[in-house]
Amino acid sequence: MIRESYLNALTVLVLLAVPLWAVVADEPFTITLMTRAAIFAIAAIGLNIALGIGGLVSLGHAVFFGIGGYAMGILAHHAQTYTAVFEWPLLIEGTKSMPVIWLVAVVLSSLAALVIGILSLRTTGVYFIMITLAFGQMFFFFAISWAEYGGEDGLSIYVRNGFPGLNTLVPIEFYGLCLGVLLLVLVFAWRLSKSPFGLALNAARQAPVRVETVGLDPVRLKLVAFVISGAITGLAGAMFADLNRFVSPTMFSWQTSGEIMIFIILGGVGRLFGPVVGALVFVALEHWLGGLSDYWHIYLGLLLLLIVLFGRGGLIGMVSGRRAVHD
Amino acid sequence: MSLILLIEQVLNGLQFGIMLFLMAAGLTLIFGVMGLINLAHGSLYMIGAFCAAAVAGATGSFLLALIASLAGAAIAGALVELVVIRRLYDKDHLDQVLATFALILIFSEGTRWVFGSFPLFLDVPDFLSGPITLPGGIEYPLYRLTLIVVGLLVALGLYLLISRTRLGVQIRAGENDREMIAALGIDIAKLYTIVFALGAALAGLAGALVGAIQSVQVGMGEPVLILAFVVIVIGGIGSIKGALIGAILVGLTDTLGGIFLPEVMKLFFDPSTATSIGSSLASMAIYVLMAAVLILRPSGLFGARA
Amino acid sequence: MTEAVLETQGISKSFGALRASRNISLDLKPGEIHAIIGPNGAGKSTLIAQICGTLKPDAGTVKLLGRDVTHDPARVRAQAGLGRTFQISSLAMEDTVLQNAILGALGASGRPWRFFSDAVRDRDLRAAAEEALNRVGLEDQARSRTAELSHGQRRQLEVAVALTLKPKALVMDEPMAGMGSEGSKRLTGFLDNLRQEAPILLVEHDMDAVFALADRISVLVYGEVIATGTVDEIRSDKAVREAYLGEDA
Numbered sequence: 001m002i003r004e005s006y007l008n009a010l011t012v013l014v015l016l017a018v019p020l021w022a023v024v025a026d027e028p029f030t031i032t033l034m035t036r037a038a039i040f041a042i043a044a045i046g047l048n049i050a051l052g053i054g055g056l057v058s059l060g061h062a063v064f065f066g067i068g069g070y071a072m073g074i075l076a077h078h079a080q081t082y083t084a085v086f087e088w089p090l091l092i093e094g095t096k097s098m099p100v101i102w103l104v105a106v107v108l109s110s111l112a113a114l115v116i117g118i119l120s121l122r123t124t125g126v127y128f129i130m131i132t133l134a135f136g137q138m139f140f141f142f143a144i145s146w147a148e149y150g151g152e153d154g155l156s157i158y159v160r161n162g163f164p165g166l167n168t169l170v171p172i173e174f175y176g177l178c179l180g181v182l183l184l185v186l187v188f189a190w191r192l193s194k195s196p197f198g199l200a201l202n203a204a205r206q207a208p209v210r211v212e213t214v215g216l217d218p219v220r221l222k223l224v225a226f227v228i229s230g231a232i233t234g235l236a237g238a239m240f241a242d243l244n245r246f247v248s249p250t251m252f253s254w255q256t257s258g259e260i261m262i263f264i265i266l267g268g269v270g271r272l273f274g275p276v277v278g279a280l281v282f283v284a285l286e287h288w289l290g291g292l293s294d295y296w297h298i299y300l301g302l303l304l305l306l307i308v309l310f311g312r313g314g315l316i317g318m319v320s321g322r323r324a325v326h327d
Numbered sequence: 328m329s330l331i332l333l334i335e336q337v338l339n340g341l342q343f344g345i346m347l348f349l350m351a352a353g354l355t356l357i358f359g360v361m362g363l364i365n366l367a368h369g370s371l372y373m374i375g376a377f378c379a380a381a382v383a384g385a386t387g388s389f390l391l392a393l394i395a396s397l398a399g400a401a402i403a404g405a406l407v408e409l410v411v412i413r414r415l416y417d418k419d420h421l422d423q424v425l426a427t428f429a430l431i432l433i434f435s436e437g438t439r440w441v442f443g444s445f446p447l448f449l450d451v452p453d454f455l456s457g458p459i460t461l462p463g464g465i466e467y468p469l470y471r472l473t474l475i476v477v478g479l480l481v482a483l484g485l486y487l488l489i490s491r492t493r494l495g496v497q498i499r500a501g502e503n504d505r506e507m508i509a510a511l512g513i514d515i516a517k518l519y520t521i522v523f524a525l526g527a528a529l530a531g532l533a534g535a536l537v538g539a540i541q542s543v544q545v546g547m548g549e550p551v552l553i554l555a556f557v558v559i560v561i562g563g564i565g566s567i568k569g570a571l572i573g574a575i576l577v578g579l580t581d582t583l584g585g586i587f588l589p590e591v592m593k594l595f596f597d598p599s600t601a602t603s604i605g606s607s608l609a610s611m612a613i614y615v616l617m618a619a620v621l622i623l624r625p626s627g628l629f630g631a632r633a
Numbered sequence: 634m635t636e637a638v639l640e641t642q643g644i645s646k647s648f649g650a651l652r653a654s655r656n657i658s659l660d661l662k663p664g665e666i667h668a669i670i671g672p673n674g675a676g677k678s679t680l681i682a683q684i685c686g687t688l689k690p691d692a693g694t695v696k697l698l699g700r701d702v703t704h705d706p707a708r709v710r711a712q713a714g715l716g717r718t719f720q721i722s723s724l725a726m727e728d729t730v731l732q733n734a735i736l737g738a739l740g741a742s743g744r745p746w747r748f749f750s751d752a753v754r755d756r757d758l759r760a761a762a763e764e765a766l767n768r769v770g771l772e773d774q775a776r777s778r779t780a781e782l783s784h785g786q787r788r789q790l791e792v793a794v795a796l797t798l799k800p801k802a803l804v805m806d807e808p809m810a811g812m813g814s815e816g817s818k819r820l821t822g823f824l825d826n827l828r829q830e831a832p833i834l835l836v837e838h839d840m841d842a843v844f845a846l847a848d849r850i851s852v853l854v855y856g857e858v859i860a861t862g863t864v865d866e867i868r869s870d871k872a873v874r875e876a877y878l879g880e881d882a
Contacts, residue, residue, distance in 0.1 A: 200745045206726060211740075212708050214741070221745065224746070
């Protein structure tokens, strides 16, 4: 058995070493895969705040991933066609600047999470799952019918957006940027889980009545967690769109919501590095199994089933032999 | 916009709603009795459609195809219950979601592997094709009308099953009090398998019936599954009556919204903008309906109060 | 006459045909322990739920420190100074004992919206939590996971969490249940001293504890208070003996 902290250190080592090796060995595709994993990890860390700490089983996080993606797609599309996003009531133009796009993505996905959260948190349990899934589908169909931005076909962006001081077209530089964001988000999630808010949220998941009796509002705690969670997943969506230079309604699909959840489960629910390990393993499986068989989802499904039925605690839990999550 | 068109669209909405009911009834029954949220219910719908298409292709008989859909989905349902689902009753909702999500992956890819990625087609049988003239001179496809009738008959059958039969007594006992079933000397494991297979058969039937007016393909089940969830949220979990009324509401809202919202928008915008805005809004109409129900009655129209 | 800290005036609650609370009026004065006893199914839990705000009465009012809180949720009553312990422990089982106590202190501070600082290392929160744990004698278990505590220790932790709120009144639902005689004796001594700090509305089955502690006792039968009085008055009350103490007396 390996201690969880060693496993976490190993994960960071993989995040650093594999891309560096890929640069030396001239394997740019490996860098792209690692970038993909890093961005998925960010999305899943977002969901893990709502799911792992707050106990909110959201099957609609694709909404935020998609909003982030479309924020990037729409702003960059207008910038590359030299048109304005809005001319009235005030002029808003497109942009190719990543920081600006990220800000817009975070703000819009927070707002969406606020509205969806207020509605969905009126209920709990299975209702919550079904409602978040339904809202996801609503955005999916809306994106499909939004002909102005490509409808079903989505939008292509020809040149990756820029970040001050970096050449984002060089794979390793863009990866470095994504890794930087991932590490920042990890630190944030770690601080949050230890913070007064995190402690209260954690208790709200386990014993909402208790939280209420000490004078705190469990629903409001969960709502704030849901908004933070949505904002982080939205940021990941904008980055994912930039990685592919393409957005489409698929980002809003229920499969996307399911995949973000799978990252967490593969790694381990409520564990800081669970989403990171899960995303790395998912991308590796997707690459290797996907190369072996067109039907690799069968194997993914079987693996997932085995983990749920027999290996609660995810891969980190299995390797470290520690089932309990919080301390 | 004539009255005839309106009636036609109402019938379309009704037909869509009734098919959603077949899905939602199984889901809500399974949740009510076993406390299980089953995302793989859409896969059973797909399995029903594929069984029907395969049998219709081989024998040319639509009735045999329907029987195959019921049997195929029920068998698949019973097998899944025995192998996987029964291990999930004691687990939390997250595990149920993940395991049944895993089942979707397995079923979808498995079906793609066996039947390929191209859609299959299931034809409406000759004796049900063509229009029928309704009172008032409205021409309406006979097959769609048949769907409405069949769906309502199934609803009636379910009602009788639950209110009049021994199995129904057991199901109601299961919904109210798990201890009581054991006390009544009922074999719970068997009851659960039967309820799950029954829900699966209903989903399979819906898949086959709808498969004849749409194409039969991998992934056909999940959009319907999610709509069935909307139905359940609106109707209230565990309530068959809620499922029926919720399904019809959703069916009508979706169909009528798709027709009328663009028309309404034409009052405010030029035709092409109106069509685009109207259809965007129409795609969201049922979710707005769901949100409204959530605000007014968080546990659904007929749900037990939380 | 001293002003009551906690008071119910004519509260009633029905569930369908079952009238769980019938026109219940009782109060809790500063410095006293007011025990509520009654047979199972008498409606004690329903009464507590209405006092603490998890159930809304059909009629009547609940007053805390002279203020009408009938329509306030449990959270607001807690903020106003109403502490509560549960019959069935309601604690964050995966968390440590200290974290549970800190949750109470955090609720009392009213400042949960801090996302970066470390809750367990926060000086004020920790001091308040440790003080409460010390008082109930759980200081040595502070780092243990709550799930690993014994039944009696969970009860102690329930009390500690309530104490972190610096409550003005306490409602305790069967704090002695499932405790060994040694534990009950210690808790009895502790509550005895606590009454000056916060008066206690005590629902309890353990008659030894009730008779040892209570300044006043109210007897609840079929949702109705049939008698209120001192220990001696209740012991000699005829209606009570018939309705409740019958088999013992």
